[in-house]
Amino acid sequence: MIQRLYAHNYRCFENFELNLKDISSCLLIGKNGSGKSTVRDVLEIFQKIGRGTNRIRELLTPNDFAWGKRNSPIRFELEAAVEQQIFKYEIAFELPDGFHELRVFEEKLSVRDTVVYSRKVAQVTLSRTHANSEANFLVDWHLVALPIISASSEKDPVQVFKTWLSSLTILSPIPHLTHGHSSGETLYLAKDGSNFAEWLEGLLGTYPAAYTRLDKTLKQVLPDFVDFQGVPSGGNSRKLVVQFARDKQSFRVDFEHLSSGEKCFFIWSAILAANAHIGGLFCFWDEVDNHLSLSEIGHFTIALRQSYQQQGQIILTTHSEGILRRFSHENIFYLSRKSHLEPTIVRPLSEVYKGRNIVQDLILDDIEL
Amino acid sequence: MSANKYEPHLVVLPEDDANAALINGFLLFAGLNSRQIQVLPVAGGWQNALRVFLDEHIPKLRQYNQRRFVLVIDFDNDSNRRDIVLKQIPDEVRDRAFVLGVFSEPEQLRSALNRRFEDIGRTLSQECFENHHKLWAHQLLMHNQTELTRLNQSVRDFLFP
Numbered sequence: 001m002i003q004r005l006y007a008h009n010y011r012c013f014e015n016f017e018l019n020l021k022d023i024s025s026c027l028l029i030g031k032n033g034s035g036k037s038t039v040r041d042v043l044e045i046f047q048k049i050g051r052g053t054n055r056i057r058e059l060l061t062p063n064d065f066a067w068g069k070r071n072s073p074i075r076f077e078l079e080a081a082v083e084q085q086i087f088k089y090e091i092a093f094e095l096p097d098g099f100h101e102l103r104v105f106e107e108k109l110s111v112r113d114t115v116v117y118s119r120k121v122a123q124v125t126l127s128r129t130h131a132n133s134e135a136n137f138l139v140d141w142h143l144v145a146l147p148i149i150s151a152s153s154e155k156d157p158v159q160v161f162k163t164w165l166s167s168l169t170i171l172s173p174i175p176h177l178t179h180g181h182s183s184g185e186t187l188y189l190a191k192d193g194s195n196f197a198e199w200l201e202g203l204l205g206t207y208p209a210a211y212t213r214l215d216k217t218l219k220q221v222l223p224d225f226v227d228f229q230g231v232p233s234g235g236n237s238r239k240l241v242v243q244f245a246r247d248k249q250s251f252r253v254d255f256e257h258l259s260s261g262e263k264c265f266f267i268w269s270a271i272l273a274a275n276a277h278i279g280g281l282f283c284f285w286d287e288v289d290n291h292l293s294l295s296e297i298g299h300f301t302i303a304l305r306q307s308y309q310q311q312g313q314i315i316l317t318t319h320s321e322g323i324l325r326r327f328s329h330e331n332i333f334y335l336s337r338k339s340h341l342e343p344t345i346v347r348p349l350s351e352v353y354k355g356r357n358i359v360q361d362l363i364l365d366d367i368e369l
Numbered sequence: 370m371s372a373n374k375y376e377p378h379l380v381v382l383p384e385d386d387a388n389a390a391l392i393n394g395f396l397l398f399a400g401l402n403s404r405q406i407q408v409l410p411v412a413g414g415w416q417n418a419l420r421v422f423l424d425e426h427i428p429k430l431r432q433y434n435q436r437r438f439v440l441v442i443d444f445d446n447d448s449n450r451r452d453i454v455l456k457q458i459p460d461e462v463r464d465r466a467f468v469l470g471v472f473s474e475p476e477q478l479r480s481a482l483n484r485r486f487e488d489i490g491r492t493l494s495q496e497c498f499e500n501h502h503k504l505w506a507h508q509l510l511m512h513n514q515t516e517l518t519r520l521n522q523s524v525r526d527f528l529f530p
Contacts, residue, residue: 356386
């Protein structure tokens with residue numbers, strides 16, 4: 001679970017700190033432009049690093065400096081509890097005069113306050129090796145070190161942390177891009193959900209028991225749902241076909257022809273199944289209310305929160321009253337900024353709001369930070 | 370689909386955000402069939418909750434005979450509050466209408482227990498499931514005992530299958 005997320009001098013974030021210790025599910029709310037999706041983008045940088053992206057220009061550009069403040073580093077910090085250990089990963093980027101691409105200024109991974117490796121610009125110091133001695137080596141300063149530091153075993157802290165970072169699920173589904181075709185399988189779901197079919201194949205191929213949970217959830221939201229299949233569609237490709245039935249009549253439809261909301265039901269059901277079977281997953285779902293009917297929003301939210309109450313961690317963002325009402329003030333973070341020239345402020349809603357009708361007061365814009 | 374209105378289901382109307390937070394916690398108990406519960410937007414005061422219930426939801430209780438309805442309101446230290454509400458409910462639907470709440474207000478319960486609203490709600494839900502009413506016996510909640518028994522008889526089979 002993420003315990004703390006910090007970002008400085010990145011877009012609208014200046015000393016931005018989100019404390020999530022012991023929070024299994026929470027909601028980020030705030031006006032348009034307040035920075036909710038920027039939290040997603042910061043997490044995506046960590047996810048990409050975990051999945052092996054180490055070239056800085058694939059993570060950040062000079063335009064990401066807050067208000068063009070290029071004389072101060074962009075800094076990110078992530079503290080997380082993973083396999084009962086507390087990891088802290090810090091990385092800072094700078095753009096010296098004459099450079100066109102950012103370079104790493106500092107980088108450090110610690111576990112239980114013991115430094116695993118640290119880095120200043122190109123010089124990396126690995127604190128522990130097979131011989132239990134320190135190792136020093138150089139890394140191109142345009143590359144992040146974490147993806148290229150090799151681990152001695154699956155239990156090596158570097159490997160444990162990289163594996164966890166790579167498993168971060170960040171979602172902002174665009175249903176019309178979720179076509180249901182696959183030509184392989186993956187355990188990484190794309191942010192826009194476009195590779196849902198491949199991800200589903202990967203999930204069920206690795207964790208076949210997840211189908212039972214997936215089936216049960218889908219039948220709750222789609223009572224006439226029977227099953228789905230991957231049907232060959234030429235070459236190595238397959239397409240997802242869904243079967244519905246009622247009163248002894250059945251109907252098969254290509255997944256790509258389901259409605260946007262129905263596709264989101266599939267993604268949601270699969271996320272629940274993945275969390276139940278893979279265990280301890282982190283998910284950030286941006287504007288989760290998109291495409292969901294009013295009668296389903298509350299159940300959808302409670303089901304997600306119930307699942308992540310057992311294990312894992314989920315952060316949602318929303319503008320929907322229906323989602324908002326399924327979180328208590330204690331589990332809501334309010335983001336705000338006074339103008340585009342000022343940084344985002346984030347506070348737990350319970351600290352800044354003592355009223356009794358948050359929806360009404362949000363409509364009236366009566367929340368003050 | 371959400372709670373089928375022709376199958377047994379429960380509609381809950383909270384007075385305000387604090388009561389809604391207790392309800393959220395109740396819903397989060399894993400042993401609860403939360404899909405058979407639909408929670409309405411907060412009413413904004415117990416009298417608003419009563420008015421909305423009488424004006425908008427009594428006709429629907431008549432129409433959907435599998436619907437149960439719970440108002441979750443502050444009692445503001447008034448032991449007559451439940452009777453005030455129940456007396457205004459027509460006879461033909463009164464057996465499916467219920468009133469529960471903290472004897473003063475939820476904030477006092479939270480302070481007394483030093484626990485979050487959702488934690489409190491989850492425990493209350495678990496106690497309903499286990500039929501073991503320890504927190505429900507708290508001095509700020511014990512006035513609900515008779516109503517809780519009545520509600521339990523009406524909803525237990527489909528909420529805690």
